[in-house]
Amino acid sequence: MSKIDDNKQLKRNALLNTAFDLFTTGKGFQKTSISDIVDRAGVAKGTFYLYFKDKYDIRNRLIARKAASIFLKATSALKRHKDTTSVEDKIIFIVDYVYGLFEKDKTLLGFISKNLSWGIFKNVLINSREETDVDFREVFLDLFNNSDVKYQNPEVLIFMIVEFVSSTAYSSILYGEPLEMNELKPYLDTAIRQIIQGQRVN
Amino acid sequence: MSKIDDNKQLKRNALLNTAFDLFTTGKGFQKTSISDIVDRAGVAKGTFYLYFKDKYDIRNRLIARKAASIFLKATSALKRHKDTTSVEDKIIFIVDYVYGLFEKDKTLLGFISKNLSWGIFKNVLINSREETDVDFREVFLDLFNNSDVKYQNPEVLIFMIVEFVSSTAYSSILYGEPLEMNELKPYLDTAIRQIIQGQRVN
Amino acid sequence: MSKIDDNKQLKRNALLNTAFDLFTTGKGFQKTSISDIVDRAGVAKGTFYLYFKDKYDIRNRLIARKAASIFLKATSALKRHKDTTSVEDKIIFIVDYVYGLFEKDKTLLGFISKNLSWGIFKNVLINSREETDVDFREVFLDLFNNSDVKYQNPEVLIFMIVEFVSSTAYSSILYGEPLEMNELKPYLDTAIRQIIQGQRVN
Amino acid sequence: MSKIDDNKQLKRNALLNTAFDLFTTGKGFQKTSISDIVDRAGVAKGTFYLYFKDKYDIRNRLIARKAASIFLKATSALKRHKDTTSVEDKIIFIVDYVYGLFEKDKTLLGFISKNLSWGIFKNVLINSREETDVDFREVFLDLFNNSDVKYQNPEVLIFMIVEFVSSTAYSSILYGEPLEMNELKPYLDTAIRQIIQGQRVN
DNA sequence: TATGAATGAGATTTCATTCAT
DNA sequence: AATGAATGAAATCTCATTCAT
Numbered sequence: 001m002s003k004i005d006d007n008k009q010l011k012r013n014a015l016l017n018t019a020f021d022l023f024t025t026g027k028g029f030q031k032t033s034i035s036d037i038v039d040r041a042g043v044a045k046g047t048f049y050l051y052f053k054d055k056y057d058i059r060n061r062l063i064a065r066k067a068a069s070i071f072l073k074a075t076s077a078l079k080r081h082k083d084t085t086s087v088e089d090k091i092i093f094i095v096d097y098v099y100g101l102f103e104k105d106k107t108l109l110g111f112i113s114k115n116l117s118w119g120i121f122k123n124v125l126i127n128s129r130e131e132t133d134v135d136f137r138e139v140f141l142d143l144f145n146n147s148d149v150k151y152q153n154p155e156v157l158i159f160m161i162v163e164f165v166s167s168t169a170y171s172s173i174l175y176g177e178p179l180e181m182n183e184l185k186p187y188l189d190t191a192i193r194q195i196i197q198g199q200r201v202n
Numbered sequence: 203m204s205k206i207d208d209n210k211q212l213k214r215n216a217l218l219n220t221a222f223d224l225f226t227t228g229k230g231f232q233k234t235s236i237s238d239i240v241d242r243a244g245v246a247k248g249t250f251y252l253y254f255k256d257k258y259d260i261r262n263r264l265i266a267r268k269a270a271s272i273f274l275k276a277t278s279a280l281k282r283h284k285d286t287t288s289v290e291d292k293i294i295f296i297v298d299y300v301y302g303l304f305e306k307d308k309t310l311l312g313f314i315s316k317n318l319s320w321g322i323f324k325n326v327l328i329n330s331r332e333e334t335d336v337d338f339r340e341v342f343l344d345l346f347n348n349s350d351v352k353y354q355n356p357e358v359l360i361f362m363i364v365e366f367v368s369s370t371a372y373s374s375i376l377y378g379e380p381l382e383m384n385e386l387k388p389y390l391d392t393a394i395r396q397i398i399q400g401q402r403v404n
Numbered sequence: 405m406s407k408i409d410d411n412k413q414l415k416r417n418a419l420l421n422t423a424f425d426l427f428t429t430g431k432g433f434q435k436t437s438i439s440d441i442v443d444r445a446g447v448a449k450g451t452f453y454l455y456f457k458d459k460y461d462i463r464n465r466l467i468a469r470k471a472a473s474i475f476l477k478a479t480s481a482l483k484r485h486k487d488t489t490s491v492e493d494k495i496i497f498i499v500d501y502v503y504g505l506f507e508k509d510k511t512l513l514g515f516i517s518k519n520l521s522w523g524i525f526k527n528v529l530i531n532s533r534e535e536t537d538v539d540f541r542e543v544f545l546d547l548f549n550n551s552d553v554k555y556q557n558p559e560v561l562i563f564m565i566v567e568f569v570s571s572t573a574y575s576s577i578l579y580g581e582p583l584e585m586n587e588l589k590p591y592l593d594t595a596i597r598q599i600i601q602g603q604r605v606n
Numbered sequence: 607m608s609k610i611d612d613n614k615q616l617k618r619n620a621l622l623n624t625a626f627d628l629f630t631t632g633k634g635f636q637k638t639s640i641s642d643i644v645d646r647a648g649v650a651k652g653t654f655y656l657y658f659k660d661k662y663d664i665r666n667r668l669i670a671r672k673a674a675s676i677f678l679k680a681t682s683a684l685k686r687h688k689d690t691t692s693v694e695d696k697i698i699f700i701v702d703y704v705y706g707l708f709e710k711d712k713t714l715l716g717f718i719s720k721n722l723s724w725g726i727f728k729n730v731l732i733n734s735r736e737e738t739d740v741d742f743r744e745v746f747l748d749l750f751n752n753s754d755v756k757y758q759n760p761e762v763l764i765f766m767i768v769e770f771v772s773s774t775a776y777s778s779i780l781y782g783e784p785l786e787m788n789e790l791k792p793y794l795d796t797a798i799r800q801i802i803q804g805q806r807v808n
Numbered sequence: 809t810a811t812g813a814a815t816g817a818g819a820t821t822t823c824a825t826t827c828a829t
Numbered sequence: 830a831a832t833g834a835a836t837g838a839a840a841t842c843t844c845a846t847t848c849a850t
Binding site: 595 | 636723724725728758759761762765766769770772773774776777781783784785790793794796797799800801803804805
């Protein structure tokens, strides 16, 4: 049974990986067909439907996976930086880390930022644990609860920062508009710090 | 000759309006076919291709048109409010006005905010005047030049605000996430004021 | 598995046969649409594209098939005529046989002679064996190697005769120009014999 | 009237020349549309239909023109070669001249040899004079009547040579099959001389 | 004569999904 | 569980031809 399950997991992963490649470096999501995916993954067309409902299903799973992986990397790095103590500094650390990941992997950025909505972010990353092994609720509790400074509405704060980061990263990193990221970064960091401070209680 | 040209403009507008209706209140952009558009617009299929290259072409023209129209309305309203004098207040006025428009016309919001990129915003609204009769450069010059307070990089400032507004409006107005707009609005206004203040020189 | 493969071969043949009928006795190649073919063959439109790239693909396969079949018939008949011994007589026998086939099947002639090029003739009939089970190389080796009389360049000789026969047959059999085939035939035979003799060595 | 007629002739020629360019060096006959032709020729679409019935009409006119021009050049050159006296030598001279023209202008060859049928050759070049100012009947009368050697059926002889030349030129000059023209030429000349001699009376 | 906007039938091609094996 | 042949609706786009100006 375990061997069969392994085999199934292998097929599923092959499909996910191939789909991601095609969505990002291939013809893009709309123009990639199920045929493209199964051909490259080396499975039969019918097999696709054993694992995913349709193309939108596999895309949403991928967004969840990739978003989870990004935050996992960022928060792991944060844990190693024990000297970063204030909420503000921690968020800026994570944000900078994520900007860095996006600069290194532009196709990932294109995929995530065009598709990640707060709904997916919240449902998949925080509430459910379908595509990830990490419970991000803890991470956020850690972030805000163990802080002297209190904030009006942590969820709203995170929401605003996530939207701000993903939309500005997209334009700057992929198109250099209105400035290249290295030039734009100081403005972005200032803006994010300002957004955070605006929610401070006392 | 004029009669023919009038007729052409009429046809073109019929196509644009029909397309917008179908993209927003109909089956959405992807599922709307050229056939759907021409059938409803009452022209032959070939006629579509006399005026637009393909579905993406007509969509981009529409985004430009609609974005221009939104900013035209907002800045016109601002002109009537002679007592709003500081840059900060003016921007907040415009932003609030735009949030208001979006709340009244959610389909417009859905259409604009998923499609408006800084590239289109800058090129179509500021640089070119293909789909609009207004020169928005003047508007922005007015905004920043006639102000006592100076800002580090006005273009970057506008960029950050546009991205912030369009992405937060989308989530809140269309999905009520993380809060309904009336609850979220104070946070957003505060955040925007903070972003602006962060760029103040002196 | 065999049952599926049989079925596939059946479908493919149904498409080939229907296409040939429509190209020759129907509206002709240009005016015959893929829809026409699949409708008559009783398969779905998509099925066509499982077996052939496009209309040109199926036409080329047909030319190869039909050309192979013509030569197979002619050379089989030749084998039965054991008393025809000289190369010259053998070629004239084949040529006459082919003219005869063309007269009996004018649609076949129209199809073949407008489309058969030396390239297809050589590649499909002699080099490859995609659409035929017969190796025509042997036939030609037989023809020239087992002969006392030698010829300068057998391939060039065959080339000239094939071009001569297919272009003259077309004009005479289909349009009676410049003469009907029964009147023209003596001139053609003489000409072919002359062409052959002109390449004799010694 | 004359000026208007000149203008008409100018338009007609512009269309013919443009069509020839597009048929030969552009997308080929099938893929060239009336739109392509009128756009390049700089006239309106409706104008095309004032001069030609359809695309097939303009093609046939072109074949006639080009074929006439080829034979005009060849026979003019022959007139200057007063020392070529026998019918056989004269025909070989013309044939060589034509092969030469085809080698210099491969697009012309492709166009002519795929489209020239004995029907067009005879009707347009010999019987009618729609697209040419020369009466080729005289040329052929000259050729055969002023000769000591007589031939069984001059028209059949010319027919066989025209078909032989155009089909062999096509394969050799355009595809180098079965040999490049410089290598193939001796075989072709021999074959043509043999064909002619085969029709000699006495 | 000349124009070129408009037509709309129809051609090619794709592709998600099913289902017998 | 896995396959992949078959489907056929539907999408995009072309283009010869007409006709009001």
